[in-house]
Structures are given as structure tokens and as C-alpha cells.
């Protein structure tokens with residue numbers, strides 16, 4: 001389950017795994033405001049590539065720096 005807050009009315013939505021498996025956008029059930037797409041949510045869930053590359057280069061730096 002994903003928890004989404006509506007930026008317009010502040011209503012809270014929970015998107016089921018079923019809803020997320022459809023490619024359609026998720027709308028607020030209260031005011032109809034567009035909230036997110038399944039893809040946007042899954043991107044939010046996974047660690048960003050930026051963070052991953054930061055961690056990787058940090059580890060690399062430690063290896064290359066003489067003790």
C-alpha cells in the first residue's frame with residue numbers, strides 16, 4: 001500500500017497494489033485532483049540513481065585514498 005497526500009484538499013489516499021499495477025493515473029477520491037502515476041510512485045520508492053552513484057563514488061574514494 002502506498003500512502004499519498006492530496007496537495008489540493010489534504011485528503012489522504014491509499015493506493016492498493018492493484019491500483020499501482022495499472023498504468024493509469026491515481027486521482028484524489030475526494031476532489032479528483034491528480035495525485036500521481038504508478039511510475040512516479042515506484043520511482044519514489046526506489047533509491048534514486050543519484051544517491052546510488054554518490055554512495056558508489058564515496059566507496060571508490062575510500063579505496064583510492066591512501067591510509
Ligand SMILES: [Zn+2]
Nearest residue numbers: 006009028031
Ligand atoms: Zn483531494
